Amino acid sequence: MKIAVCIYEGPYNHEASDSAYNFIKAAIDKGHEIQGIFFYHDGVYNVTKLMEPPQDDRHIANRWSALGATGIDIVVCIAAAKRRGIVDDVLVPNVRISGLGQLTMMTIQADRMVVFGD
Amino acid sequence: MAEEIKKIMFTVRKPPHGSIYVYEGLEVKLIMAAYDADISVVFMDDGVYALKQGQDTKELGIKGFAATYGALMDYEIQKVYVDRHSMEIRGMTEDDLLIIGEDEETEEPVKPQVIDSQAIAAMMAEQHNILSF
Numbered sequence: 001m002k003i004a005v006c007i008y009e010g011p012y013n014h015e016a017s018d019s020a021y022n023f024i025k026a027a028i029d030k031g032h033e034i035q036g037i038f039f040y041h042d043g044v045y046n047v048t049k050l051m052e053p054p055q056d057d058r059h060i061a062n063r064w065s066a067l068g069a070t071g072i073d074i075v076v077c078i079a080a081a082k083r084r085g086i087v088d089d090v091l092v093p094n095v096r097i098s099g100l101g102q103l104t105m106m107t108i109q110a111d112r113m114v115v116f117g118d
Numbered sequence: 119m120a121e122e123i124k125k126i127m128f129t130v131r132k133p134p135h136g137s138i139y140v141y142e143g144l145e146v147k148l149i150m151a152a153y154d155a156d157i158s159v160v161f162m163d164d165g166v167y168a169l170k171q172g173q174d175t176k177e178l179g180i181k182g183f184a185a186t187y188g189a190l191m192d193y194e195i196q197k198v199y200v201d202r203h204s205m206e207i208r209g210m211t212e213d214d215l216l217i218i219g220e221d222e223e224t225e226e227p228v229k230p231q232v233i234d235s236q237a238i239a240a241m242m243a244e245q246h247n248i249l250s251f
Contacts, residue, residue, distance in 0.1 A: 006249070008139070041142055079145060100149040108124045108155055113247040118132075118139070 003027055004035040004110035006103065008117025010042035011060040012053070016116040017037040017046050020071025023073075023114065035110040036058060037064075038103045041117065044081045047074070047095045061092045075102045121221060124246040125156045130165035131250060134184070135175065140168050140185050143251025149187075151193045158245075159190075160238055161230065162201035169200060169230055172218035184216060191219025195230060198230040201238055 005024060009016035024034055039046055047061050068074040074095040076086060081097055088097055107113045128147055134140045151157050161169055168187070175182035190198055198218050217227040242248060246247070 040146075041138060057245055078143060100146055101153070102154045103146065104155070106152045107126055107150070107247050107249065110151070110247070114247060118137075 001111045002033045002035045002109065004038070004106035004113045006038045006040055006069045006106075006117075007043040007046065008041040008115065010045040011051065013042075014118070016118075017043070017060055018058075020114075020116040021060075021067070023116070024067065034072045036075060036102070036106040037067075038055070039074075039076045039107060040103070041079050043117070044076050044084055044086045047076060047092050048086060048090045049092045050090050060076060065092035065094045068092075075106075077103065122153075123156050124151065125244055127242060127245045127248045128157070129157045129248060129250045130159065130161045130168055131163040133164040134168035134173070135178060135180070136224055139251045140165065143249075146249065147190075147195060148193050151195050156197075157195055158197035158199065158241065159195060160199045160201065160241070162183060162185045162204045162235075162238065164204075164208075166200055166210060169215050170210065171214060185250055187216055187218055187242070189219065190230070199241075200230045200232050202232050202234050205232065215240065 005020050007020045011017045012082055028034060047064050049061060051061050053059055064074060076095060076097045078097050078099050081087065091097070128143065130140055130143060132139050147157065147159060173182055173184040200215065212229065212232055215229045217229055219228050220226060221228055
């Protein structure tokens with residue numbers, strides 16, 4: 001099955017990012033294809049390289065970046081990002097900023113759109 | 119062969135103010151309506167407050183967006199529904215609902231369509247995908 005994932009919440013503050021990550025790993029292990037990952041609302045904060053969590057904690061942005069390095073398309077909404085000061089310069093590698101058209105295409109093309117957030 | 123037009127539903131379940139979900143969710147609807155998709159929007163739970171006419175956000179110090187709902191039909195979003203039960207338990211009636219556009223032929227103002235939860239469930243079952251805000 002082709003699955004797209006949309007994440008609405010910021011890192012650490014809310015479990016949505018962790019749940020989405022674990023869901024995606026499990027889906028891939030089961031042989032599903034990830035159509036794309038889209039960060040919206042405060043979700044755009046998940047992929048800034050400026051974050052520096054304590055060393056004994058998970059590094060959420062690096063984790064997403066590593067997933068992007070496997071070829072999964074990870075998109076940050078430009079409108080939501082601009083509102084929150086997230087620009088290309090602060091992104092971890094393997095993610096990109098683009099428009100809501102990308103969310104539209106993921107929603108149309110994926111068999112399932114799974115949303116994580118409140 | 120042409121791709122089948124996909125049915126995409128938006129649910130609005132949160133109050134319009136207090137968080138940005140509903141406002142940014144509206145931005146998604148306006149963009150998605152420009153694509154080849156069969157869009158519907160259903161307001162339920164606290165989401166019905168978003169459709170209350172006469173909202174004034176001046177005292178909140180934030181930009182209101184209720185006026186944009188008045189242009190939903192101009193954005194080719196015709197299928198706008200409100201859950202009757204959610205509306206009634208919040209003391210709202212159809213008279214409280216804002217206008218989302220005007221009928222192309224009669225030019226009469228059009229309001230969101232009030233429907234029962236069962237009808238919403240049936241529509242949900244037909245959707246390709248559902249996005250919630």
